[in-house]
Amino acid sequence: MGPEPVSGGVTLQRRNQQRSHQEGFLIEADGHLRGPPFTIPERAPRVLQSYIKQGMYFFVAKVNLNEQKRLGFTYLRPIQVAYESPKLMLPIRLGMVNAQGPQEMFVFTLTRAGRVETTNYRTIRLPTGIDVPEFVKPDFPDFYRKLFTKQHRREGQEAVFLEYCWNVVPNTPSCDPCTAPYLTAEELRSLGAFWISSTANLPGEAVLTRLHLRYDSDHFPEDLQFQVTADRENWQTRYVLHHPYSGTDECSQLVAYHRTVWDRRRKEAENYCDLTGSSMDDTRAKMRVAADWSVPYENATWWERIWKVMDGK
Template identity: 50%
Template structure:
């Protein structure tokens, strides 16, 4: 009956059902508060069976009204949950983001090497926020531990049956996404456990944060996976997820979905610089459709020691340590030798998912592949200064290049080729040399 009421509430308040969605866990709204979870970012640190997961999300809504229920592959206890600085994930995002690089053609009348002038990373607006609820007890649910970490109240639940967990949430006034009971039940049978995090408003105001900081969980389990099923329950539309793998051997990939490299290293028209976000979104959209909306996209795979070009500096040993990379930092490695090079390989995966196309949780494996890959798009500015020689060949070559770039862009994004051509500042191919008799230049 309780469940039926929940369903009715969810059906009546469409705002909740369309927005109370989340990445690994699900958000449970206490009131009809507008909330839009646009993109979540998960950092997966993994070596052997040890995993540290950091979950950050772009969560817009009133912090006090929400709590988040997070499934973890194994039972966890107090001390395994931590709160991280959001800047860590933002730095990792900036370091691994697809990038646009621009080159300026040199004066064709001089002879210089092509020079890379600048690089820039693209910026997606990100922000975060969240939650709160009240403590309680109910049949079938024991709260194993309840404590405060940073601005969060953490409840570690030992629910033997999903009815207990669902009922407990229900009795405490949370709206449960439709279908959550079945998924929770399935997870419990697979020996997964849950914890609830709520924002402790008092602590939050003391700490002075106006947004939700990422939660971290460290655990040991042979399951190398990310539970996404709860997040898809009543999501109206697709969700965006970025997974950053930090591993020792090589890049990570999904074993139950196809991992595809995003098209990269292509030359695009100059005007893309002004609308790089649009370009990236359209291209990503087109690629997901090409993969039948079931692809996981590789956007970056690199040794953490360097980058070229750098969208942002590599993360420091201290930052990596805070993200849970337990094998770096501390100045010395296992053999007591001061560790120089960081033994960390980063993978950035981008998934757009929904229940229909991603029915199963993401399962990963670490591969031995250390080949570098980055989403890199190139702009070549033609030389537009005054020409002091006959540069007809150069101009023709530029014109051809511009046409090629227009076609590439149309292919990548699905944009109309004529619209693209209209935006391109095509170079004038007419000769800049005054037509004069050939003999005039002989003795000049």
């Protein structure tokens, strides 16, 4: 299908009707996009036109919610687009036209050569390998949100953060620790890693990079520009929990051991406060520790430990 004018000075090319959405490529945008089939904010045409003058196309899609519901999909299915270009970039300015505050973005890349980073914004590794209190485990989402917010502000709200970089070998668990099932050769190929063989004994490798940013127009006025580095070192953000001994056995070194646990708890609390910006009083309350960083069970007598009558056992 050739170019097809729609309302507001917009031209769509190769419009297709799918079951759950209709789609097309935007090739002109010199007016305010109003009315069917697509409606976008008033300031968007100017931003779109700046891209189109660079010879870029925008894929636009309108979701049919009724059809989506009828088909039984809870989430929108991903739309894959394949193209070849010397530019490794991601346009983000259009998404900020009607944004109500900062937006969160995760960028996943698969490459043959190595880790991916941004060239026009600083790429910074998040703190990793740090001991944190035990209460973080059931409360990890809140902990990580606070941590990211603190690092985001510390870097002036204009940095891109590296969360993960790993050599992915199909069908071979090479992670430490593994946080999700490892990817198969077929899955990697479906994600665009065309160099991975689905039949060879040595299918090849792919470097998976995950970047995380929180952006708005004041701090991210430019689109994201990327480069592929030669860095293939496995790296990930991880936070360490220590679970002290809480059994009933007695030994001559138990008191000395508890003192090392208390020293470690103090350091874990300091780490948590530094990572999240939380106060020490609030952190100690969550840890439920005494002034010496002990929990009741550790100050109990041997018979109380056996009978397990103390709080905090």
